[in-house]
Amino acid sequence: MTPTTASIQVTCSNCNLRELCMPVGLDCQQMQRIEEVVATRRKIKRGDMLFQNGEDFTSLYAIRTGFFKTCVATEDGRYQVTGFQMAGEIIGLDGIVHNHHTCDAIALENAEVCVMPFNRIEEISREVTALQSHVHKVMSREIVREHSVMLLLGSMRAEERLAAFILNLVQRLHSRGFSSSELILRMTREEIGSYLGLKLETVSRTFSKFVEDGMVEVKQRHIRILNQEALQRLVNNSREGR
Amino acid sequence: MTPTTASIQVTCSNCNLRELCMPVGLDCQQMQRIEEVVATRRKIKRGDMLFQNGEDFTSLYAIRTGFFKTCVATEDGRYQVTGFQMAGEIIGLDGIVHNHHTCDAIALENAEVCVMPFNRIEEISREVTALQSHVHKVMSREIVREHSVMLLLGSMRAEERLAAFILNLVQRLHSRGFSSSELILRMTREEIGSYLGLKLETVSRTFSKFVEDGMVEVKQRHIRILNQEALQRLVNNSREGR
């Protein structure tokens, strides 16, 4: 495909997710350097893996479109969804330590990612300090996110967990320009349950309870939040931590 | 204190924890550069905080001696121990994202840490690629560790959690030259419970059950592992994940 083609070549500088996955406040030259980080783009069909446990680590991926889950599994059949990722978020950080991935990344809807070879990232971030700083912040953010998941899994009851989950999802969607009161779940009840440390039946029952209490409207995977404050209260009002 | 003093100046090159907190395989010149990362050392008394939630982030800390816990808290009283750290481990990574810490680090016994100002780390890791790579790996390792905690909290029962916890602790102690079958807990049952998402009574009961089953010997905080395989089986043999 030549530059003269009608289809516009997407680069970081004209990408509407720029503020999400790249440093801000760069001059033109730095911006150009940073665009070299993205080697190619890659499309992943719903249900397919972007990478899997054991696979060699080569690149980080910035999600352009679509929705992913990451999950860890053990030989003996234990399974845990460790996160759900959407446009602008970076995935693959788990692979850096041992040069191979330790979790699976599966597309929950057709998706496209920017492939960023990690050796390029390291090379360029030696020159562009804004990128260096950005990479550090991305990793630190993931660590902090996981702290809050640990808090959730370690100290919340089912209702509190699901409320926190819904609020977190809409908040992230809202910051991407979507509604702050409506969302469409891209994952099954079972996947939600795995992430929240609950069984799918419990997730379903808890949704039903929220509906009874008039806090949300649930039509399959379409969720409408009717009383955000009530959900927030559920998350905040613990009787006492564990 | 002058170099002529009897007390030996500890540097990274003669520190016995070098392989744990610093890159390996460096030449002499690189080693010297890397030693500049450590600004000072700092002693922390048992019970005191190394840093706390909200505090400005300036440095990462390499633990020289002692034992820490990190924990997150919310205004409404929820509380979660997010990790226990021992000699050679790096702490403070949570502060990088927002330039202030989001958790507390508390010494569980008198401790000493190497203070590594983060701007120095960034500066030097632009020049010494081994350090750059090392920093990335340290952060990625923390992400992977937290994945396994999520698996534990999300899919294991009390016995499995405690077994995993004990085995993890001895394994880390063993790799530091301590016994692979005996350990002294530096934390209370309540702190263990918080980390494992259990109440202190459940931790205590589970210890008692392990003793009944002849898997461990427990004298207060002194633990002796009698049947490591049995503990390992507990961790591995899940009936089915969540």
Add this chain to the structure above:
DNA sequence: CGTAAAGTTGAAACCAATCAAAAGCAGTGG
């Protein structure tokens, strides 16, 4: 030595898991 903190143990309550059945929905192919 006395008080506070940490740990153990028992009984009852409760929340979520398990087991089971049925209904809803999506995709396939006749």
Add this chain to the structure above:
DNA sequence: CCACTGCTTTTGATTGGTTTCAACTTTACG
């Protein structure tokens, strides 16, 4: 277009593991 199939979701009844509440013991420490 509809029947068929499999997957997802909901709901009910029951079980079970962990929490809660409470009492008591042991250890640590000034």
